[in-house]
Amino acid sequence: MASAYRDNKLAATNYDIHDLIKKRWSPRAFSEKPIEPGLLRQLFDAARWAPSSYNEQPWRFVVATKNHQEEYDRMTQVLNKNNKRWAPNAPVLMLTLKKDQFDKNNTINKHAAHDLGQAVSYMTFEAMRHNIYLHQMAGILPDVARELFHIPEHYTPMTMIAAGYLGNPDMLPDDLQKKEVSGRSRLEIDEIVFRGQWDNPKRL
Amino acid sequence: MASAYRDNKLAATNYDIHDLIKKRWSPRAFSEKPIEPGLLRQLFDAARWAPSSYNEQPWRFVVATKNHQEEYDRMTQVLNKNNKRWAPNAPVLMLTLKKDQFDKNNTINKHAAHDLGQAVSYMTFEAMRHNIYLHQMAGILPDVARELFHIPEHYTPMTMIAAGYLGNPDMLPDDLQKKEVSGRSRLEIDEIVFRGQWDNPKRL
Numbered sequence: 388m389a390s391a392y393r394d395n396k397l398a399a400t401n402y403d404i405h406d407l408i409k410k411r412w413s414p415r416a417f418s419e420k421p422i423e424p425g426l427l428r429q430l431f432d433a434a435r436w437a438p439s440s441y442n443e444q445p446w447r448f449v450v451a452t453k454n455h456q457e458e459y460d461r462m463t464q465v466l467n468k469n470n471k472r473w474a475p476n477a478p479v480l481m482l483t484l485k486k487d488q489f490d491k492n493n494t495i496n497k498h499a500a501h502d503l504g505q506a507v508s509y510m511t512f513e514a515m516r517h518n519i520y521l522h523q524m525a526g527i528l529p530d531v532a533r534e535l536f537h538i539p540e541h542y543t544p545m546t547m548i549a550a551g552y553l554g555n556p557d558m559l560p561d562d563l564q565k566k567e568v569s570g571r572s573r574l575e576i577d578e579i580v581f582r583g584q585w586d587n588p589k590r591l
Numbered sequence: 592m593a594s595a596y597r598d599n600k601l602a603a604t605n606y607d608i609h610d611l612i613k614k615r616w617s618p619r620a621f622s623e624k625p626i627e628p629g630l631l632r633q634l635f636d637a638a639r640w641a642p643s644s645y646n647e648q649p650w651r652f653v654v655a656t657k658n659h660q661e662e663y664d665r666m667t668q669v670l671n672k673n674n675k676r677w678a679p680n681a682p683v684l685m686l687t688l689k690k691d692q693f694d695k696n697n698t699i700n701k702h703a704a705h706d707l708g709q710a711v712s713y714m715t716f717e718a719m720r721h722n723i724y725l726h727q728m729a730g731i732l733p734d735v736a737r738e739l740f741h742i743p744e745h746y747t748p749m750t751m752i753a754a755g756y757l758g759n760p761d762m763l764p765d766d767l768q769k770k771e772v773s774g775r776s777r778l779e780i781d782e783i784v785f786r787g788q789w790d791n792p793k794r795l
Contacts, residue, residue, distance in 0.1 A: 398640045402633035404717050407609075408640055424795050429606035431784045435777045436602045436612055437712065440729040444777060448784045450795060458787030497704075498729050501689075501749060504708025508641065512716055513608050525644040525702050536789045545705060573639045573648060580635045580652045583662030585740045591628050591654060 392556065392568035401576065407515040413522040415473040415567055416558050417551035421453060422479055422519060430550075433513030439502035445486035446506035449536050452479050461535055465547060467526040473563055474524065477549035482532055483507060487541045503545055514550065522549045596760065596772035605780065611719040617726040619677040619771055620762050621755035625657065626683050626723060634754075637717035643706035649690035650710040653740055656683050665739055669751060671730040677767055678728065681753035686736055687711060691745045707749055718754065726753045 396412040398404075431448065439445060451462035462480045463471065474480060485499040496502075511521050524547045532544040556567040581587045600616040602608075635652065643649060655666035666684045667675065678684060689703040715725050733748040742748060760771040785791045 400636050400640065402629075402636045404633060404637045404640070405611075405720055408637050408713055408716065411640070411642075413642055425606075427795050428780055428784075429608060431780045432604050432606045433608040433612050435780065435783060436604065436608070436615070438615075438617055438727055440727075442776070444783065446783060449787070449789060450784060451787050452795070455787055461787070498708075498749070500702070500704040501708035501711075504702075504705035505712045507705075508709045508712030508716075509612055512612065516609055523642055538789055545702070572646070576632055576635045576639065579639060579648065579650055580632075580654060583653070583655050583659055583665070585653060585742055591631050591656070 393553075395568060395570050398571060398573075407512055411511065411515050412520070412571060414520050414553055415476070415522065415563050416554035416556045417477040417520075417549065418554040420478065420552045422551060424452075424454075426517060426519075427452070427479065430510045430513050430519070434506040434510040437502065437505040437509040439505065440496060440498040441489065441491075443486070443489055443496055443499070443502070444506075445496055445499035446503045447484040447486060447542060448481050449484070450479065450481040462547075464535060465527050465532045465544075466524070467528060470524045470526045470547070473559060474522070474547065474549045476554060476558065477522070477551040479550040481548045481550065482527070482536065482544055483546045483548060484538065484542045484544050487543055499543075500545060507546075507548065518552060519550055520553055523547075524549070597757075599772060599774050602775060602777075611716055615715065615719050616724070616775060618724050618757055619680070619726065619767050620758035620760045621681040621724075621753065622758040624682065624756045626755060628656075628658075630721060630723075631656070631683065634714045634717050634723070638710040638714040641706065641709040641713040643709065644700060644702040645693065645695075647690070647693055647700055647703070647706070648710075649700055649703035650707045651688040651690060651746060652685050653688070654683065654685040666751075668739060669731050669736045669748075670728070671732060674728045674730045674751070677763060678726070678751065678753045680758060680762065681726070681755040683754040685752045685754065686731070686740065686748055687750045687752060688742065688746045688748050691747055703747075704749060711750075711752070722756060723754055724757055727751075728753070 451459040529544040655663040736748040
């Protein structure tokens with residue numbers, strides 16, 4: 388099983404899109420192999436070159452690795468019950484945050500979450516290049532994060548990301564093991580892309 | 592100038608990150624060359640394989656090309672005054688929207704904008720592979736978009752994206768020409784990434 392299931396995870400694309408996109412998925416089983424600190428910094432180097440509204444760069448990351456166990460254990464307290472079952476397999480956990488306001492005039496940045504999502508994607512591509520997989524979680528306890536990490540006002544915890552190399556699905560509880568090896572699905576292109584008018588069925 | 596300025600646009604990275612990320616930037620001068628429809632669909636194929644909270648895939652796109660001039664002209668009405676000066680150079684304009692609620696229980700999807708940002712990044716990455724550049728704009732008129740395109744409730748227009756091949760900066764007004772050839776800047780890694788605690792100066 389350990390290698391065969393990975394074919395199952397390849398995106399069933401209509402076109403021959405980039406390999407790094409095709410092979411990406413969100414594992415729950417991670418190897419114990421740590422991410423070398425220089426390489427981890429490289430992922431953030433990629434993240435920071437994402438575009439953002441007025442180049443505000445409203446993305447922030449609090450990162451914990453198993454090299455610093457106390458920091459790592461504190462980070463796991465931010466996971467909800469469900470994610471606590473598997474996410475601590477990963478050698479790296481990081482909390483992502485958006486900066487809510489623009490620096491220049493303190494008005495609300497309506498695109499902060501959008502742009503954080505972009506930065507995380509740039510990190511993801513760079514990670515996939517090195518066979519590092521990311522699993523993003525919405526299931527976190529933002530108030531716990533705010534308290535534990537002394538998050539200042541006008542920054543909002545958004546997700547937790549588990550990162551590391553692929554592990555053996557056998558390490559997971561049965562129900563999660565099933566998810567780990569099952570196929571992936573997406574809406575069709577024509578369900579999300581409309582030509583010239585909302586819900587227009589005409590093809591591009 | 593026509594080729595030399597492009598070196599100026601290469602990301603000044605600390606590490607040797609992926610070429611497609613390094614060379615990406617947001618041009619205002621676009622060539623007249625259209626994007627072939629099959630290739631345009633390929634970009635959306637990449638977009639749909641982004642991850643999203645509960646696999647909700649809260650991304651939608653209304654797309655106009657110069658192959659359908661009336662649709663294209665309608666799309667330009669959604670641009671704010673500043674973006675109207677240059678965005679209609681691009682062979683493709685697309686409005687991006689987020690789906691505000693989860694399908695399964697109609698509760699608010701707090702990660703919809705975040706996940707739209709990811710889909711757009713996946714599209715960007717695929718586009719760069721084919722030397723297609725994207726320029727995302729926050730400067731749009733969402734109410735005009737809602738009316739012109741009959742956007743239903745619970746979907747929110749977020750950005751406009753101009754897409755196409757690089758053009759000659761000479762086509763732009765002087766002030767925009769200057770922007771088109773100037774360097775790019777980002778916060779340092781240590782300004783956006785903290786180890787184990789907010790604002791912790793310790794290195795990963």
